[in-house]
Amino acid sequence: MKGTLHKKEEGWIVKWSDLHSFAHGTHWQYDPLHDDDQSSPILVEDKEIEFDIEYSEDFKSSWARLSDIYKTKKDCEKFVCKWVSEFLTENIDNVNEKKCDLSKSGTSKEKLLKDVKKDISWAMWVLNEVMNWGMDKDYTIGMTVYEPEDYEFRVIKLNGKYIKIIYNKDFTHTVSFAKEKTKLVTYFD
DSSP states (O other), X not given: OEEEEEEETTEEEEEEOOHHHHHHTOSOEEEEBOGXXXXXXXXXXXXXXXXXXXXXXXXXXXXXXXXGGGOOHHHHHHHHHHHHXXXXXXXXXXXXXXXXXXXXXXXXXXXXXXXXXXXXXXXXXXXXXXXXXXXXXXXXXXXXXXXXXXXXXXXXXXXXXXXXXXXXXXXXXXXXXXXXXXXXXXXXX
C-alpha cells in the first residue's frame, strides 16, 4: 500500500486511502506508524512510502508498518537479536548449561542474555543451536518455512516476519528480511 508520512505530537502517522480515493483525495485514513518504525531514517514529512497495515487481534485498532524495502541488514539483525533476547528471557531456565558447554566458554546464562541483545552471532547460535538441542525440547519445530536442498540458506518466520538466513563459509550468518513470492509457471506435457 502507499501513503504519506506526517509528524504529529504523538509521533509519525501514515495518511492513506484505497487506490481510487488516493488519486482523488477523498476518504482518507490515518494510522499511527508502529513504534518499531518511529525512528527509521527514511521518515520525512509528506514523503510517499510503501507500508502494510496490521490490526490488533480484536480488529479494533490498526497501525502502519514500513514495508520491508526500507529495512536494512542492520534492522534485521536488531529484529533477530530482540526476538531471541525476548525468547531467551522467557525460557532461560530451560537452557541446559552442560549440553551447551556454557561454563567451558566462560559464559553464564546471565551473560548469554546480555550478549544476544547486541551480538547477532550469539543470537544466531541460540536460534540455530541452543533452541534446537540445548534446551528441554526443540523450540525450532515449525519455524523454518523454506530450505532448499543444498542448505545454502533457509527462511524462518519470527513474529510474522520472514527472515532469510545465509550460511557463510566462515561460519557466520547473514540475515535479511524476505518476502514470500509466488511464481506462476506455464508448461506443456
